[in-house]
Amino acid sequence: MRLNRRACLCCGLAGRAVRASAAEPAPPPDPGLVADLVAANHILFDQGVVDGFGHVSARHDRQADRFLLSRSIAPSLVGAADIMEFELDGAPRSPRPAGHPTWSGSSTARSTGRGRT
Numbered sequence: 001m002r003l004n005r006r007a008c009l010c011c012g013l014a015g016r017a018v019r020a021s022a023a024e025p026a027p028p029p030d031p032g033l034v035a036d037l038v039a040a041n042h043i044l045f046d047q048g049v050v051d052g053f054g055h056v057s058a059r060h061d062r063q064a065d066r067f068l069l070s071r072s073i074a075p076s077l078v079g080a081a082d083i084m085e086f087e088l089d090g091a092p093r094s095p096r097p098a099g100h101p102t103w104s105g106s107s108t109a110r111s112t113g114r115g116r117t
Helices: 005-022 031-046 106-113
Strands: 057-059 066-070 083-087
Touching: 031 057, 031 066, 031 083
Parallel strands: none
Antiparallel strands: 057 066, 066 083
16 A cells, blocks of 8 residues: 555654544543542551652553652651642642652652552
């Protein structure tokens, strides 16, 4: 089968449109999910499951290729404003608060979340 120049151009534009749609912002997560994630951080700290260096993540409820994780902060101090959105490769999708790093261990959360729904 031989492709002409017009067919190649159309295929290239279609591929570009797919990539552009993947870069569009995701709908915000359900506020209830964020509240649950905050509560999970507090509960797991209170029960001694995580210490000052532990973290809890959750899959984004409206965008399957994203997950939620707090910025680099002790679990007992996490609030809703500390929850950030990440792509599955660990790249942050939420703006980073100035002077507040993200977890260097986001790759850990990313790798343990693969394959789960």
